[in-house]
Amino acid sequence: MTTHKPSTAAKQEEPSVGIVSPNQVRLFQPPHVLKLANGAALGPITIQYETYGRLNAKKDNAILLCHALSGDAHAAGRHAPEDPAPGWWDTAVGPGKALDTDEYFILCANVLGGCKGSTGASSTDPATGRPYGLSFPIVTIGDMVECQKALVDHLGIPKLLAVVGGSMGGMQALEWAVRFPEKIQAAIPVATTYRLSAQGIAFNAVGREAIFADPNWKRGDYYGGEAPASGLAIARMIGHITYLSDKSMHEKFGRELRHREEYAYNFETEFQVESYLRHQGQKFIQRFDANSYLYITKAMDYFDMTDNFPSLRASLKRTRAKFLLLAFSSDWLFPPQEMRDIAGALRANGADVTYLEIKSDYGHDAFLLETEEVTRAMKPFLRYLHRGGHGAHRGAAEGGVL
């Protein structure tokens, strides 16, 4: 069953893709189920996605955008005029923007294991008629990419112009580059890594521990009852600390108190930074499923391109893609050094690589906030790609620091 509808609508006053509608497609219908990395078979799999802009006649202007841990298919525009906020990367997806919808057909899908329309732990298991919960299989970044590939095939796109993504989305972009080398012209991994670090695993593990410890979690079998909201909120709070830099936290909050001049000398939320984190936690539990948080962080933990390869360079040998790698100077969750390692390995393989390290104080969050710099890097790269890879792009930006 496919419910693909064109989802780009009339533009608003400010550049925007306007009102959009999500689509769903059912893939991997039995017996054509997906063989997962862990050996299990899964199907059918519903994938929710949105598209912005138009696929051209040659079908060579499609860009797949991959979301991060807490993202979803709704990257740009609004579902209804009264929506308080647009999609998660509206600053970069739209007419004239970094991913210019006047030029390109942008596709964004909720990941396998997610909770925003794609099949995940909160979905109904057709075998039981009840939510999967922890009987949902562990999925990997590779499994997510397999679903995206099936979606791209379903849409009749022979080859993607580019796969773009930040953070976990960047892992997917890298995975595409090696898993389907003939299906993409370019990859734009942003603020990401080729393998999650011990510190990254550690933060994810503590977040999961907070969910496990929530008595409402009930080994994942909480659907229909109270959700493990306090555990999920704590996991999100931990995450948020890692998305900001020490400096941006200092500049944004410092040691400012909330609603008062003097210390309260009690355990109420008192400092602005506490209030911010608490608010982020509370907002998140309204929109995210705790089990999905477990599955998606686990997929990130398992991500290591060098598994079964003697080196990063060897693991990248298969790719034929051109690369634009964007790192941010103050990102301590996915430090620029790891992006430099990728660039170095690709170059050693003779790949067409542009690595840019953008100076920013925003930490990991910079990939969502440094719109101007990201746009300045992406637009010429995409134009160069779309012209077939000819022109002056590389020389101008090669290895530079914006």
Place this chain on the structure above:
Amino acid sequence: MTTHKPSTAAKQEEPSVGIVSPNQVRLFQPPHVLKLANGAALGPITIQYETYGRLNAKKDNAILLCHALSGDAHAAGRHAPEDPAPGWWDTAVGPGKALDTDEYFILCANVLGGCKGSTGASSTDPATGRPYGLSFPIVTIGDMVECQKALVDHLGIPKLLAVVGGSMGGMQALEWAVRFPEKIQAAIPVATTYRLSAQGIAFNAVGREAIFADPNWKRGDYYGGEAPASGLAIARMIGHITYLSDKSMHEKFGRELRHREEYAYNFETEFQVESYLRHQGQKFIQRFDANSYLYITKAMDYFDMTDNFPSLRASLKRTRAKFLLLAFSSDWLFPPQEMRDIAGALRANGADVTYLEIKSDYGHDAFLLETEEVTRAMKPFLRYLHRGGHGAHRGAAEGGVL
């Protein structure tokens, strides 16, 4: 009531203070109660402490050692020969060590608000005969220092040769320097800061949130029942991530799996780093009180020497102490820059300051692990002090990087 016993005993084979006994003293007996920073009055207050080495006849060789968040009065030696581990800074306290017990009389006390013998939330409130729980008043670093000062007076020590401490212990050393300028000759703040950063507050706040969320916490009224162990374990796991550097985590654990070669594809503790953190959490709940964790992290949050002063420099004007400041290059919880700021402010005031930035990959934990470098910095400084501040110490080490 005083139970002061000399606690240094016979030396063992390797340099050690040997078998030691803790002491307790009851201070601030009503009506001479302690007026706390929050305005409340508290007393009596029991302080647990240990001493190593001998106070000389001139009583000018006493060094106060201040412990960090999870430390206690037991800094060196063993309470019994069968103790599996010695005190928390045995590598630095003993005969011939950084704090040389052949030369100095070392004093270490559990902080006010702690749970290792000093009065805190788990102590019995004399007014009710029941544990204080959350009726225990919020205490500050200044309040802790007031208790240490009362202990020093009780022991008849007119002036401390030095106050030494790492992390929260360093906050106490700084507080001593400005609160009791005539009572100390020198301060040795290690891996610390003059005010907890927004990021530091954030990590503490999430740890507390995990304790609050534990159903066994019962607004602090859990004594006699099940302790909020899972919340406290999560708080400790978060803490441990901040004590290590990304690099040390990578070198120590990398992406190594526990007991296996292949991914398990389940939610069991699988990576070595997860196992390490979990183990740290589980060990901690055996020895620490969750309410104490709340109170002590809150005291750290409130620490800001510049409160009520126009500048750091102004806040440090009162001190008469000589300073040895030790920072560690990879410490991201208490970054060297903040120690440099202290050194700069002190120098601008004309103080006698030595600032050393020790190159280390161990992160914040370096202050407990880089014994050789710490010893190399402290021993000559203390010798110089003990000689009355004359000699070549400053010239040799000033502003250097070991």
